[in-house]
Amino acid sequence: MLSDLEVSNLITKTIQDVIGKSPVILHEPKFVGNEWVYLKECLDTGFVSSVGKFVDRFEFELASYTKSKYAIAVVNGTSALHIALILSGVKPGDEVLIPSLSFVATANAVTYCGAIPHFVESESVHLGLDALKIRDYLKSISEKKSGQLVNRNTGRVIRAIVPMHTFGHPVQLDELLKLAKDFSLILVEDAAESLGSYYDGKHTGTFGLFGTLSFNGNKTITTGGGGAILTQDESLAKHAKHITTTAKLAHRWDYVHDEIGYNYRMPNINAALGCAQLENLPMFLESKRKLFSKYKAAFSSLEFVSILEEPKNCSSNYWLQTLCLSDSVESARDSILENTNANGVMTRPCWRLLHSLAPFQNSPKMDLAVAESLEKKLINIPSSSFLINPSNL
Amino acid sequence: MLSDLEVSNLITKTIQDVIGKSPVILHEPKFVGNEWVYLKECLDTGFVSSVGKFVDRFEFELASYTKSKYAIAVVNGTSALHIALILSGVKPGDEVLIPSLSFVATANAVTYCGAIPHFVESESVHLGLDALKIRDYLKSISEKKSGQLVNRNTGRVIRAIVPMHTFGHPVQLDELLKLAKDFSLILVEDAAESLGSYYDGKHTGTFGLFGTLSFNGNKTITTGGGGAILTQDESLAKHAKHITTTAKLAHRWDYVHDEIGYNYRMPNINAALGCAQLENLPMFLESKRKLFSKYKAAFSSLEFVSILEEPKNCSSNYWLQTLCLSDSVESARDSILENTNANGVMTRPCWRLLHSLAPFQNSPKMDLAVAESLEKKLINIPSSSFLINPSNL
Numbered sequence: 001m002l003s004d005l006e007v008s009n010l011i012t013k014t015i016q017d018v019i020g021k022s023p024v025i026l027h028e029p030k031f032v033g034n035e036w037v038y039l040k041e042c043l044d045t046g047f048v049s050s051v052g053k054f055v056d057r058f059e060f061e062l063a064s065y066t067k068s069k070y071a072i073a074v075v076n077g078t079s080a081l082h083i084a085l086i087l088s089g090v091k092p093g094d095e096v097l098i099p100s101l102s103f104v105a106t107a108n109a110v111t112y113c114g115a116i117p118h119f120v121e122s123e124s125v126h127l128g129l130d131a132l133k134i135r136d137y138l139k140s141i142s143e144k145k146s147g148q149l150v151n152r153n154t155g156r157v158i159r160a161i162v163p164m165h166t167f168g169h170p171v172q173l174d175e176l177l178k179l180a181k182d183f184s185l186i187l188v189e190d191a192a193e194s195l196g197s198y199y200d201g202k203h204t205g206t207f208g209l210f211g212t213l214s215f216n217g218n219k220t221i222t223t224g225g226g227g228a229i230l231t232q233d234e235s236l237a238k239h240a241k242h243i244t245t246t247a248k249l250a251h252r253w254d255y256v257h258d259e260i261g262y263n264y265r266m267p268n269i270n271a272a273l274g275c276a277q278l279e280n281l282p283m284f285l286e287s288k289r290k291l292f293s294k295y296k297a298a299f300s301s302l303e304f305v306s307i308l309e310e311p312k313n314c315s316s317n318y319w320l321q322t323l324c325l326s327d328s329v330e331s332a333r334d335s336i337l338e339n340t341n342a343n344g345v346m347t348r349p350c351w352r353l354l355h356s357l358a359p360f361q362n363s364p365k366m367d368l369a370v371a372e373s374l375e376k377k378l379i380n381i382p383s384s385s386f387l388i389n390p391s392n393l
Numbered sequence: 394m395l396s397d398l399e400v401s402n403l404i405t406k407t408i409q410d411v412i413g414k415s416p417v418i419l420h421e422p423k424f425v426g427n428e429w430v431y432l433k434e435c436l437d438t439g440f441v442s443s444v445g446k447f448v449d450r451f452e453f454e455l456a457s458y459t460k461s462k463y464a465i466a467v468v469n470g471t472s473a474l475h476i477a478l479i480l481s482g483v484k485p486g487d488e489v490l491i492p493s494l495s496f497v498a499t500a501n502a503v504t505y506c507g508a509i510p511h512f513v514e515s516e517s518v519h520l521g522l523d524a525l526k527i528r529d530y531l532k533s534i535s536e537k538k539s540g541q542l543v544n545r546n547t548g549r550v551i552r553a554i555v556p557m558h559t560f561g562h563p564v565q566l567d568e569l570l571k572l573a574k575d576f577s578l579i580l581v582e583d584a585a586e587s588l589g590s591y592y593d594g595k596h597t598g599t600f601g602l603f604g605t606l607s608f609n610g611n612k613t614i615t616t617g618g619g620g621a622i623l624t625q626d627e628s629l630a631k632h633a634k635h636i637t638t639t640a641k642l643a644h645r646w647d648y649v650h651d652e653i654g655y656n657y658r659m660p661n662i663n664a665a666l667g668c669a670q671l672e673n674l675p676m677f678l679e680s681k682r683k684l685f686s687k688y689k690a691a692f693s694s695l696e697f698v699s700i701l702e703e704p705k706n707c708s709s710n711y712w713l714q715t716l717c718l719s720d721s722v723e724s725a726r727d728s729i730l731e732n733t734n735a736n737g738v739m740t741r742p743c744w745r746l747l748h749s750l751a752p753f754q755n756s757p758k759m760d761l762a763v764a765e766s767l768e769k770k771l772i773n774i775p776s777s778s779f780l781i782n783p784s785n786l
Contacts, residue, residue: 031436039432043424048617048666049610075468075618078656092507104639104650111653114507217442217660224441224660225468246497253730253741257497260504260752263471267610267617273441273662337646348646359653 002304004332008339010302011323015345015381018294023344024382027320029222033280038272050245052268058275059228065278066195066203068211068230070237073223073266073274074244077192077214080227081109083240083264084210085160088186090115094159095151095364097185099129100353101371102164106190107354107363110162118151118158119355119365124374126311127322128171129163131179137366138183149183154364160186165194165204167380168220168319169310173199173207188212192227195220196285196317197310205230210240215270220284220319220385221277223270284385288318291388295321295381304329320380322350330376337379350378395697397725401732403695404716408738408774411687416737417775420713422615426673431665443638445661451668452621458671459588459596461604461623463630466616466659466667467637470585470607473620474502476633476657477603478553481579483508487552488544488757490578492522493746494764495557499583500747500756503555511544511551512748512758517767519704520715521564522556524572530759531576542576547757553579558587558597560773561613561712562703566592566600581605585620588613589678589710590703598623603633608663613677613712613778614670616663677778681711684781688714688774697722713773715743723769730772743771 002010042048055073062071074080090096092114098106100119107117120137123130142149142158149158161180163171173189180187191197191205192214198204205211215226229240247261266274292307299307304326310316325333333349340347353375355365395403435441448466455464467473483489485507491499493512500510513530516523535542535551542551554573556564566582573580584590584598585607591597598604608619622633640654659667685700692700697719703709718726726742733740746768748758 028439029441031439031441035436036433039436040429043428043432046421046424047610048422048424049615050618051610076656104641104648104654105656108639108653108655112505217440217444222442224662225443225656225658246501248497252734255497255741255744256750258751260501261497262501263469263498263618265618267663269617269662269666270660341645348648351648357649358651 002329004335007304007329007332008336011305011336012340012343012345014298014302015340018298019382019387021344024384024387025346026348026380026382027218028384029217029277030384030386034276035273038276039269042269042272048269049267050265054268054271054275055266058266058271058278061275061278062228065281066206066230068203068206069232070230070234072229072237072240072244073271074227074229074264075266076216076225077212077227078105078109079262079264080212080229081105081188081190082112083244083262084188084212084229085109085113085115086243087236087239088160088188088209090159093156095154095156096159097134097161099164099371100355100365100368101127101166101350101374102190102354103192103351104354104357105192106162106164107360115159116156117354117360117363119363119368121366121368122371122374124370126169126171127166127308127374128169129176130370131172131175134366135179142183144184147184149185151364158185160188162188162190164190164192165197167308167322168194168197168317169308170194170197170199170204170314170316172311177207193219193319194317196281198315200313206232209233210236215274220288220317221274221281223266223274223277226266226270226274285317287385287388288383291383292318292321294388299323319383321383323379323381325377325379333376333379345382347379347381350375350380395722397728400697400722400725401729404698404729405733405736405738407691407695408733411691412775412780414737417777417780418739419741419773419775420611421777422610422670423777423779427669428666431669432662435662435665441662442660443658447661447664447668448659451659451664451671454668454671455621458674459599459623461596461599462625463623463627465622465630465633465637466664467620467622467657468659469609469618470605470620471498471502472655472657473605473622474498474581474583475505476637476655477581477605477622478502478506478508479636480629480632481553481581481602483552486549488547488549489552490527490554492557492764493748493758493761494520494559494743494767495583495747496585496744497747497750498585499555499557500753508552509549510747510753510756512756512761514759514761515764515767517763519562519564520559520701520767521562522569523763524565524568527759528572535576537577540577542578544757551578553581555581555583557583557585558590560701560715561587561590561710562701563587563590563592563597563707563709565704570600586612586712587710589674591708593706599625602626602629608667613681613710614667614674616659616667616670619659619663619667678710680778680781681776684776685711685714687781692716712776714776716772716774718770718772726769726772738775740772740774743768743773
């Protein structure tokens with residue numbers, strides 16, 4: 001049996017065999033297209049903020065790319081989810097089902113609505129919500145009252161379910177859509193990590209009432225900071241645009257706001273960056289897929305670790321490449337993190353499970369044995385699109 | 394007596410005598426400094442988002458410029474005010490005193506805390522809160538209980554007061570600070586419009602527990618979208634930085650968030666723009682002051698209208714130049730708006746008073762006769778820094 005140090009050294013070496021020995025961070029953007037041209041256009045025309053053509057263009061091109069009927073650009077993925085939940089009818093005192101295995105933004109957006117995150121279980125193939133286990137759980141703890149799902153333990157309405165496509169791998173949406181329908185739950189997809197990922201040939205984020213995207217600097221494409229709301233419903237799209245732009249009624253000079261609004265519009269300069277990045281997304285995705293293949297081949301010789309592969313019927317963007325340690329070496333996780341980072345190979349574990357964080361410790365939750373097991377086994381490794389084929393970029 | 398049309402024609406002509414006859418909007422930014430150099434540096438280094446030196450540099454330079462001990466850059470002025478209110482201890486169910494004569498963001502930020510805006514009166518010299526009238530009002534409707542100010546009519550705690558420096562003109566802070574002290578109110582300055590404005594030689598936004606700035610595209614300087622929180626208290630500054638960056642504890646790889654956080658950090662690319670803009674702020678201010686002088690001279694011949702001047706002991710940034718109609722011609726306001734805008738001179742009235750907007754109609758308010766009178770008289774006219782001396786810029 002290998003020692004923790006031997007395991008760690010083997011993993012560091014295997015990664016470096018693929019990407020070389022130069023220090024690398026987990027995920028970096030690359031600006032090799034029209035970024036300069038479009039930014040310069042913003043400066044030359046003076047349109048950097050709420051006026052300018054790039055926001056409309058970015059929204060149009062996002063909608064085209066994802067084949068979503070509507071896309072609304074906002075300041076970040078968290079704000080996109082906040083608005084999607086508000087427009088899904090999430091009210092103060094409601095509960096919203098979300099994965100404990102997610103970035104904290106998923107839970108924070110629920111709290112911004114005055115609602116309570118209710119943590120549900122993930123499964124180990126795609127790392128997303130486990131629809132079958134959640135179905136059994138809801139049968140045992142909830143009941144329908146006047147068409148709404150009520151948590152018998154808390155008396156609160158369970159309003160929505162928010163699956164997240166972890167590290168870009170699509171969750172099994174068919175089962176979740178059935179679950180949402182059977183239990184009268186609104187389904188909102190947190191697709192912050194999955195731009196370029198498809199479930200059954202259809203882009204993630206276009207299955208639920210809303211889907212939300214992120215273009216933070218560590219994502220597959222970036223706008224500096226940014227996000228988007230996807231929806232197939234015209235009136236919801238109009239409403240989303242309205243309340244993300246201070247809910248101001250159109251008028252040449254008058255300032256009438258007809259509901260509580262938000263200052264969530266993406267500035268034109270950030271959208272300009274997004275337009276340029278989106279043009280290169282197919283190339284980024286191809287490179288990330290190649291990187292996955294190289295990692296897969298390299299790690300095939302190590303029997304104690306596997307690399308996460310796109311689920312069946314899915315095409316993943318491979319946003320973050322993810323190692324899964326076998327039970328026998330999970331005790332080496334921190335040693336691997338130390339060893340790789342000390343050698344200039346940036347790695348990280350998955351996020352701390354959200355139900356264990358101080359602000360959410362009193363939130364309702366189901367048995368989370370799988371999520372807890374995954375937390376000990378998952379390690380993200382360098383995943384930038386240009387790592388193996390810089391000449392392409 | 395002049396007809397509405399004659400009044401309108403005279404006003405349009407007087408504005409055009411100053412700025413010429415080319416169509417102009419109300420306020421435009423100008424990029425004549427290092428904007429392109431700094432944006433290019435972001436692209437060349439790959440640092441456009443949450444990593445990069447421009448955010449730290451912008452915060453440092455903002456603090457230096459305003460002589461605030463601390464400045465925290467965020468995505469916009471609304472988010473800055475939201476965080477300032479949270480960290481001032483504003484809780485769900487509290488009331489917060491704000492001007493009815495303000496942009497809707499002031500009231501929205503209060504509602505994001507679950508608190509209720511309580512509208513108070515403005516006065517006609519600086520257009521900001523009228524401390525003396527508010528003092529009398531509070532005496533009549535509130536009482537101290539356990540060190541907190543309680544509204545006797547609603548039973549709610551009145552936690553804070555948020556003066557706003559309207560169109561860049563500083564409110565009379567001395568009286569307001571005394572009021573806040575006497576009534577146990579936290580004072581937060583909404584300085585969204587007043588970067589470059591001073592009260593008694595000290596920069597606006599540095600008097601209250603917090604001050605908040607905006608760098609929206611229509612402001613004196615712009616970051617595309619952006620804002621900042623000013624404070625003189627080290628632990629509040631650290632806390633503001635912490636919760637605007639998802640409340641994540643520093644660690645090489647672990648993701649622990651110790652409270653509800655927000656994704657409000659200003660992206661590096663927007664901060665880069667801000668650094669360049671800030672370098673030219675003194676020039677912008679000088680140009681805006683010259684524009685004011687020209688307008689003042691031009692309008693001195695019209696006895697039915699005056700142009701708003703900086704209050705005594707204050708230096709105003711003259712963000713938006715503001716006409717004030719005399720009683721005799723206030724019926725011509727809409728005609729003036731029609732006439733100017735039809736002739737390519739963009740003008741607008743002040744905002745609809747917030748207490749009259751649908752979302753705030755049930756909010757508590759004092760007598761707002763002066764604000765209501767001002768609403769009928771105020772017209773903002775073109776105010777960009779480059780209007781009269783383009784060769785300087």
